[in-house]
Amino acid sequence: MKHFLPAFRILLFLTLVTGVAYPLLITGIATTFFRQEASGDLILKNQQPIGSVKLAQKFASPKYFWGRPSAIDYNPQSSGGSNLSQNSLDLKKLYDERMVTLKAANPSQLENPPQDLLFASGSGLDPHISPAAAQYQIQRVAKARALNSSQLEKLVNDMTKDRQFGIFGEPTVNVLSLNIALDAQGLLNKE
Amino acid sequence: MRISDYIQVIIFISALVLLAPLLGAFIAQVCEGQKTFLHPALSWLEKLTYKIGGVNPNEEMNWKEYTKSLLVFNLFGFIFVFLLQVFQSSFGLNPQSLPNINWHSALNTAVSFVTNTNWQGYAGEVTMSYFTQMLALTVQNFLSAATGIAVFIALVRGIKKSGKTLGNFWQDMTRSTVYILLPLSILLAVALVGQGVIQNFSSYAEATTIEGVKQIIPGGPAASQIAIKQLGTNGGGFFNVNSAHPFENPTAFSNFLQMLAIILIPAALALTYGRMVGSRKQGWTIFAVMFAVWFITLVGSIASEYMTNPTFQQAAIMEGKETRFGVVNSLIWSTVTTAASNGSVNTMHSSLSPLAGALAMFNMMMGEVIFGGVGTGMYGMILFVLLTVFLSGLMVGRSPEYLGKKIEAPEVKMALLGILAPCACILIFTAISAMIPAGLSSVSAKGGPHGFSEILYAFTSATANNGSAFAGLNANTPYYNVMLSIAMLVGRFIVILPVMAIAGQMLGKKVSPVSAGTFSTDNALFGFLLIGVIVIVGALTFLPALTLGPIVEHFLMINGQTF
Numbered sequence: 001m002k003h004f005l006p007a008f009r010i011l012l013f014l015t016l017v018t019g020v021a022y023p024l025l026i027t028g029i030a031t032t033f034f035r036q037e038a039s040g041d042l043i044l045k046n047q048q049p050i051g052s053v054k055l056a057q058k059f060a061s062p063k064y065f066w067g068r069p070s071a072i073d074y075n076p077q078s079s080g081g082s083n084l085s086q087n088s089l090d091l092k093k094l095y096d097e098r099m100v101t102l103k104a105a106n107p108s109q110l111e112n113p114p115q116d117l118l119f120a121s122g123s124g125l126d127p128h129i130s131p132a133a134a135q136y137q138i139q140r141v142a143k144a145r146a147l148n149s150s151q152l153e154k155l156v157n158d159m160t161k162d163r164q165f166g167i168f169g170e171p172t173v174n175v176l177s178l179n180i181a182l183d184a185q186g187l188l189n190k191e
Numbered sequence: 192m193r194i195s196d197y198i199q200v201i202i203f204i205s206a207l208v209l210l211a212p213l214l215g216a217f218i219a220q221v222c223e224g225q226k227t228f229l230h231p232a233l234s235w236l237e238k239l240t241y242k243i244g245g246v247n248p249n250e251e252m253n254w255k256e257y258t259k260s261l262l263v264f265n266l267f268g269f270i271f272v273f274l275l276q277v278f279q280s281s282f283g284l285n286p287q288s289l290p291n292i293n294w295h296s297a298l299n300t301a302v303s304f305v306t307n308t309n310w311q312g313y314a315g316e317v318t319m320s321y322f323t324q325m326l327a328l329t330v331q332n333f334l335s336a337a338t339g340i341a342v343f344i345a346l347v348r349g350i351k352k353s354g355k356t357l358g359n360f361w362q363d364m365t366r367s368t369v370y371i372l373l374p375l376s377i378l379l380a381v382a383l384v385g386q387g388v389i390q391n392f393s394s395y396a397e398a399t400t401i402e403g404v405k406q407i408i409p410g411g412p413a414a415s416q417i418a419i420k421q422l423g424t425n426g427g428g429f430f431n432v433n434s435a436h437p438f439e440n441p442t443a444f445s446n447f448l449q450m451l452a453i454i455l456i457p458a459a460l461a462l463t464y465g466r467m468v469g470s471r472k473q474g475w476t477i478f479a480v481m482f483a484v485w486f487i488t489l490v491g492s493i494a495s496e497y498m499t500n501p502t503f504q505q506a507a508i509m510e511g512k513e514t515r516f517g518v519v520n521s522l523i524w525s526t527v528t529t530a531a532s533n534g535s536v537n538t539m540h541s542s543l544s545p546l547a548g549a550l551a552m553f554n555m556m557m558g559e560v561i562f563g564g565v566g567t568g569m570y571g572m573i574l575f576v577l578l579t580v581f582l583s584g585l586m587v588g589r590s591p592e593y594l595g596k597k598i599e600a601p602e603v604k605m606a607l608l609g610i611l612a613p614c615a616c617i618l619i620f621t622a623i624s625a626m627i628p629a630g631l632s633s634v635s636a637k638g639g640p641h642g643f644s645e646i647l648y649a650f651t652s653a654t655a656n657n658g659s660a661f662a663g664l665n666a667n668t669p670y671y672n673v674m675l676s677i678a679m680l681v682g683r684f685i686v687i688l689p690v691m692a693i694a695g696q697m698l699g700k701k702v703s704p705v706s707a708g709t710f711s712t713d714n715a716l717f718g719f720l721l722i723g724v725i726v727i728v729g730a731l732t733f734l735p736a737l738t739l740g741p742i743v744e745h746f747l748m749i750n751g752q753t754f
Contacts, residue, residue, distance in 0.1 A: 003263040006361060010244035011267050011334075014368060017236070019330040022373065023390075023415040026380045030390040030414065037387040040408055040438060042396055049398040052408050054387065054437040057400040064401070068514065077317055077407050079432035081511040081539035083663035085641040086500055087744060089753040091510060095503060119510035122435035122539045128514040167198060169443020170517035179401060 043180070053176055055125045062105060063144035064182070065129070065137050067175040068116050069098060072124035081122045095119070108139040128172035131160045141182070155181060192493065196519040200489075203523055206451055207458060211478070214455060215462030221370045222344045222363070222467060229370050240365045248365075251356035254695030257345055258688065260360040261338060265305050268331055273301040275327040276319075285320035286394030286410075292318065299672035304328055306683035307335035307564055308656040309420070309427030309534060310675060312667040316409040316430050321392060328427060329416045333372050336423030336456075339566025340367040342687055343460060346570050347467045349694030350594055353702065357694055371456070372423060379452055380418035386445035389438045390414040413439060421452035424564040426534030426658040434524075434537045435513055446516050446537060450524055453533045457562040458482075460569045468594055472713035477572060480718050484561045484725070485530045488550045492522045495546035501751035511539030522547065529554035532564035534658025541645065541661035545748055548661070549741035552648055555655035556617070557729040558610060564656060567683075570690045574606040576712065577693070579724045581606075583710055583717075593712065595702040602693050609689035613654045614732045616681045620650045620674055621736065629670035635663030639747065639754030644740035649675065654682035 030038035041053045051057045056067045058074045067074075071082035084091040095118055102113040114132040134156045142149040159178045162171050220227045241248050252260065275282070276297035280290055292300070296312055303310045304327070313319065319328065341363035348357045384390050393410040400406050413429040417439055420427055427433075434440040434449055461481060465474015496518055499506045507518045516524075521538035528535055529551040540551055554561060560572040577593060581603050584591025591598040624630030624646045634642035645664040652659050653675040660666070666675060711717065747754075 083541040
C-alpha cells in the first residue's frame, strides 16, 4: 500500500510537532511569565503546601467559613459532581440534610441558606462561594472566634471579588483565601 | 434573568459574529493554498512535513485515493494511541507511576480521540501519564480536527471543481494543522495560562489542609491540551471533570475564551464555504441557519433552568454548576458544546433541568450540523443542504440542482446514508442497552426515567462524536467501552465515506448556468426549508426516545415527583 509509509512518517513527525514541541513551547512561556499560575497556585506555610488557592478544601469547624458541598469530599484525585438529576430523591435527601446542618450551625440566621451552600458544585472542587453565602456565615464565625461581626463584615467585603472586568461570571468569595486572611489577621483563635 | 446575564449573552454573540468572518476569510486562504500572513513564519514547517513524509503535495488524488490515505492515517493514529496507553508505564513523564491501561478502556479512548469524539471513559488525573496526555491525546486533538477540515475541503472542491481529482490529503491535513490549528492553539494556550490554567511537569503535590486533611494536588501540561481541545471541537478534558475543574477553567474570562474557542472554527467554516464556492451569501445563509437553531436551544435551556422546581421551591438550581460561572454561562456552554460537537463541559449535564438536558441531546441528535465539529459540521450540513434541494425539487417538479450541478439518485442515497446511519445507531444501541443487564447495571439513577436518559445520552454523544455525558453512567466497563467505540466509528466514518463518495460524484458533473428557474439556495426561504428538514428529521427520529427520558422527567419534576 503506497499510503502506509507517508502516513506513518507524517504521523510521527506531527506527533513531535504537536505532542512534544508545542506543549514544551507553552510550558516554556508559562514558566517564564506565569510561574505561580502554571504551577497550580500552591500556598506554602513553613515550606509545606497547605493547598491550592484554586481548589476547594474541606472546612467543617465553626470558626472557618465553609465552602460548597462536594460530591467527592474535596478529593482532587477524582474530580466530579454528583450527576444527580433535579428530581432525584437522593438529591432531595442531601439537600434536606444540608439544610438542617446549616441551620443548626447558624442559628442566628432566620432565612434559608443561599443555594450554593445547599447544592454541590460541578467539579467538587469549586473554591468559591457567593457573597451571600459568606455573609450568611459571618455571625457563626464571629461567635466562634469571639469577634465583633462588623470586623468580619469588612473582611468579607474586602475579599469579595466582583464579576471579572465587571462583566464576566458572578461575584465570588474565595473560601480558602478568606480563611487564611482570617487566621493571618491574628484575629484570635479561641482554642 | 438579570441584566448582567443579558450582557454576557450579547457579548458572546457579538464576539462570535465579529470574529467568525475574519477567521473564515483566513481559513479560505489556507484551504485554497494562497499565501497568508503566517507563511513567512510557518511555511518551512509545512514543507518539512512533506519532505519527511516523502510525499509530493502537488500530486492530485481522486476521491478514492484521498479517502484511502485518510483512512490509513487515522488507522495508524488509532494504533499509536492504543499502544501508548497499554504500555504507558514503559515510557517516561509518569511522575505518579500510573499503571498500564486495560485493553477495553484503551480501545475506547483510542477510537474516541481519533474520531474527534473525546468521550472520557477514564479519569485523566488518575489514569493518564503526562506522556500519554501529550503524545497520544494532544496529538489526536490536532489530527482528528485536521482530518475533519480536509474532508470538508475535499467536498467543497467536489462541488466547485470539475475534473477527476480533489487535491492532496496530506497537503490539506498538514496545512490545516500548521496554519490554522497550531497558531490558534498557541495563542489560546498562552491566554489560558495567563488566566491560571496549569501547565507544568511537576509530580502531584501533597498538601495538608488547614483543617489537617491530606489533599493530593494534581499537575500536568494542561493548558496546551485544553487550547486544542476547544479549538478542534475535541472536548476531552485533561482532568476527569473537564472544564468545570478549576485547574482547567479557573476564571469567568477563561470560561468565555473557551466557549468562544469551541464554536469559532465551526462558525468560521460556514463563511469559508461561502468564499470557496464563490458566493458569500451561501455561507451567510448556512451561518444564519446554524445560529438560529443554536439560539433557540439557548433560549429554551435558559427558560427551562429558570423554571421553579417545586421539590426544592427554587429556580436556577446550582447543583453541578460552578459559582464563578453562574447559571447563564453554564447554559451558553451546554448548548455551545453540544451544538458544536465539542463535548467538554463546565457544568454537569446530568444535573441540568430535564428540558435543558433534552435540548443538549437534541443538539447532538440533529447530526452535529448546528455549527458541528471542525469540518464535520459543515460537511454534515451539506448533506442536509443536498437533501433540502432534492426535496424542494420534488415539491416544485424540477430536477434539483445545487450550485449549478444536478443532484441525482446516487448523491441523494449517499446523503441519506450519512444522515440516517448515525440515527439508527443511536436508537438501536440505546434500545439494546436498555434491555440487557450489561447495559442496565451501569446506570446510576435507580428509579424513574433518568436512567434511560443516561443511556440515551451516552449513545447520542458517542455517535455524534460529541463526547459529553450524563456522567452518572458508569461507562468504563467492557460492554460500554466496546459498544460506544462502535457507535463512535459509525458516527465518524459512515458519514465521511458517503461524503467523500458525493465529492467524487459531484466532481464529474457539468456546471449548468444559472437561469430564471434555478432554485436559489442563498436566501431566507431556503434557510427556513433547511431548518425544517434538519429539525423534522431530528424530531421525527428522536421525539419518542426523548419522550421516554427527559420529557417525562420534566412533567414529573413540575409535579414535584422524585425518584
